[in-house]
Amino acid sequence: MPQAVFDETEYERRIERTKQRMRDADLDALVVSDPANMNYLTGYDGWSFYVHQAVLVTLDRDEPVWVGREMDANGARATTKLGEESIRAYSDDHVHSPYDLHPMDFFADELESLGVSDAKIGLEMDAYYFTAKSYTRLQQNLPEATFEDHTLLVNWVRVKKSEQELEYMRQAARISENAMQAGLDAIGEGVPEYEAAEAIYSALIDGTDEYGGDYPSIVPLMPSGDHTGTPHLTWTDRPFEDGDPVIIELSGCRHRYHSPLARTTFVGDPPAEVQETADIVIEGIDAALDAVEPGVTAESVEKAWRETIAKYDVEKEDRIGYSMGLGYPPDWGEHTASLRPGDETILEENMTFHMIPGLWFDDFGVELSETFRVTSTGVEVLAEFPRELFTA
Template sequence: MTLFDESEYLERLGKTKTRMADAGIDVLVASDPANMNYLTGYDGWSFYVPQCVVVSLDADTPLWIGRGMDVAGARHTTFLPEADIIGYPDHYVQTLARHPMNFVGDMIAERGWGAKTVGVEMDAYYFSARAYAELQKHLPNARFANADLLVNWVRLIKSDAEIVIMRQAGQIANRVMTTAIDRLEPGVRECDAVAAVYQAQMSGTEAFGGDYPAIVPMMPTGEKTSAPHLTWTDAPYENEQMVNLELAACRHRYHCPIARTAYLGKNPPAKLVELAAHTVEGLDLTLAAIKPGMRAEAVEQVWRKHMAKVGLEKESRIGYAMGLNYPPDWGEHTASLRPGDQTVLEPNMTFHMILGMWMDDYGFECSESFRVSGDGCETFADVPRKLFVKA
């Protein structure tokens, strides 16, 4: 009961193996839950214990190795044959006496891969320092190589089937953002506005439901707009204040992030209105300039030149690859729309372009998630690009 056809997973595995061979890696231990899902279909909230997918150049299908109690979930969500789904006993869980990665090492050795070059995702969220040390202990004859982001780079270009899911996430995103803007009023507690956003994220549309996004809703106001990663309180929103809305919708683990800015009150400062106009114009222009064959850095250049005309500059990147993911981040950590990024855009690469302009005591942000199409780009959501003033 995989989300996609088995042929799609085999194609992904094929591309992964090509990259492995190019990097001199014989056996890949993928611990990133998004990569595990991408390669096998596996989807469960079980990444709080060590688990992985093992891809070997000399095996047709990968191994799924996880906690014994999650074997049923792997049977349910992956295309793998029974023999390739392996659970470790519960006495490996959360103890100093042994570690699940010892078990993984043993499984790799048992299959005759113990003296191969083993690629590990050195900077993946759930591959801890100890996980690496314990894997090495049980594979004393292996050579280790850093395979961080190897699968992520394969993920960058989506299949048409993935795009269908991302369009659904886009439809949910419309509802999520509209709900947020509708719910924002002076006097409404931040937690209640956030509750409405969560409600919309999960209920989705009449036709299909939503999934949990990899990042919680961010809806800061007042002085907290300068602290981008603080979450909500139960204080009420105030009148004549700006609210940043950094939200997302998720469908089958595929994301459509979306950001807007709202102003609660009758009197948005003229400088904010002006900044909003420049930023939205820049977003429109930059999206319109996107073409396959263009480099990622060239996209950023379009934006940079536009803003320079009005005497403004944004220091950080203006976008990043995104798609399938798990907490704590929906970004894919590969291509970015920023100076120096030479990635050549290809159809079905998917990005979140987020233009946030922060001045001393005000700011404006507006974003779109899009795919590169055959001759331009296609945005997934459809919410007006503007400063929402709620008088």
């Protein structure tokens, strides 16, 4: 039986909103290869995105068509409510083929069977798992078709969350809280970094007393010492030392929905400059969260942060947040709205963002973050975790 993650009417609404955007773009078909977008439209959930797969959406067909590897077809039957005619699989000799076969040869045949071989077809050309060869192979097989890049078409449908999506994100936040506490408790002088990572991973999967956790789209990030000026490092077997700042960025995951959370701890007594930096980051976060409400722009939220830290002669050029929620490796971001100068996206109720305005310098960095929902009057911060510099 298919998993009951969402009811069928929710998928129907998502598909109709996607089709409306297709009509607006004058598209006849859309090839959806981003695994998060595949999940969003059908519920398909499997670690099969290392081979070519996609959901095909056409305007004149009620159901999308799942296309993937033959051994993954039962996964589509297990995780979606698609009818048998909407599950179509290519044989294994298309995978890493020595016979000059390619999965897009099969995709082309399916698009032809759907009556769109000479139509205008949207592609997610900047999606992680849609390759340059996929594009050229489709062109070779369907010379009468017109292909256009519509990488973010479904992503923009996803930006406003339903009540059930929000509930899964809140559940993910509970897991994030437990995992963050486990990581903070594990860090100490002489403890190898991998032991803290182990404690975090265990908590991410253990979840809560009511439900378990899924694998997150990004591994726990845990730079320490001098490397805290570089935010996207993981862990090593180096023992923590007295005087080490340590950044932890992680996310609980529930039915592929995330609620990221970042905090910084210090092994020993933090020097004044580290504590002062943490205080600036916290003050800036508070100001940015206070600026959130429906009708304001994404850039105005970032401006509140920037003006706050400017009082201390501090500048930060990077964006401070991004729309996120449903995700698969390597990212939980939706790649749509960002909290940064120049982004004039108007915030609407039930948009969700990860605000992560860290400050990174050559010799140390301080990072705190919050995942939040735009409410009808302001903001809901999903995690309930102290916003402070910790010590180990």
